[in-house]
Amino acid sequence: MSASSTSAKLERDGVPSGPGWGQLQRGEDIDLPDCRVARSSDYILPTRARRKIIVAGDNDTPSLLTMQAQGAQVLVHEATYTEEILQKVGPGPQHSSARATAAFASEAGIPNLVLTHFSPRYQEGSGALSMAHLEEEARAEYSGNLFLAGDLQRYALDKHGVLAAVLPQDGSEGNGERK
């Protein structure tokens, strides 16, 4: 039952708006002016499953998020480099590799992983450094629902906790989902 259909039902049943509506939502039955009783169970909204989504910034140590990751459905985390390039670049920029991020998501049991913030040296296609390498490296560590985010890509998390890329509303082809 949605909030608006609940208020419509309350009005239809002649329950005066005011504090009584709040009492019903808190699980209390209330006496109506005409001596009827409004039962909370007739109006209460179903509780929504809680969602926990972690969106991290630059972070060369994904395991710092171990506590926050408990029970999370989605992790959005940078995977700036493949491991090989990360080793070449060194720790200065404080970025993660696809391997490190994916291994962390796997260990933490997070079912949906969105990788972002890729170094511009990775290109589409099959060049020496391609996005496919980032994806391959992540997949080797992570068997969950994996995405390499594209600019402006939108995602929807359904009630079963499954993340999916949403096509842009202008009808042009989405570019964020690479399954």
Ligand SMILES: [Zn+2]
């Ligand atoms: Zn950065």
